[in-house]
Amino acid sequence: MKKIACIFFLTSLFVFVVSCETIEIQAPPSNLPISSDIKPTYTWLVENVFRKHCVYCHSGRPPYLLSYDSVQTVVTPKQPLTSRLYFMIATGRMPKGGKLNEQEKWAIYHWIKNGAKND
Numbered sequence: 001m002k003k004i005a006c007i008f009f010l011t012s013l014f015v016f017v018v019s020c021e022t023i024e025i026q027a028p029p030s031n032l033p034i035s036s037d038i039k040p041t042y043t044w045l046v047e048n049v050f051r052k053h054c055v056y057c058h059s060g061r062p063p064y065l066l067s068y069d070s071v072q073t074v075v076t077p078k079q080p081l082t083s084r085l086y087f088m089i090a091t092g093r094m095p096k097g098g099k100l101n102e103q104e105k106w107a108i109y110h111w112i113k114n115g116a117k118n119d
């Protein structure tokens with residue numbers, strides 16, 4: 001019985017330590033080369049990122065990325081590092097089963113940084 005308690009304790013400790021590991025969210029590198037057709041605006045993101053990589057899932061579940069109001073529920077304007085949208089793509093959790101390139105992540109970061117406007 002003691003042995004079981006001990007195993008249980010060690011397992012809990014391990015799970016606790018692993019879950020405490022902090023996830024660093026970083027801004028895109030400031031020297032990233034950005035081609036001129038990349039625009040950090042909501043319209044550009046809808047056409048080039050959300051429609052291509054996200055809406056085949058997010059038309060059935062929130063955030064509905066084609067709706068500006070819905071996107072507002074996952075961003076804090078001017079605060080990309082604490083915005084859920086940036087967190088999900090910076091940590092690679094979204095797009096689930098896919099991947100965004102560095103320029104697409106840059107555009108999302110800077111759109112939020114510039115105030116996440118309906119532009």
Ligand code: HEC
Pocket residue numbers: 049050053054055056057058062063065074084085088089093094095096097098100
């Ligand atoms: C294959 C399906 C799929 C794709 C593609 C996908 N998502 Fe998701 N998304 C999900 C699921 C499922 C969840 C629920 C949380 C989870 O399972 O991680 C989610 C959750 C989220 C959340 C968090 C919502 C909340 O309220 O916590 C955000 C933000 C998000 N996705 C953004 C995106 C973006 C941006 C893209 C495209 C770059 C994308 N997703 C592509 C399936 C997908």
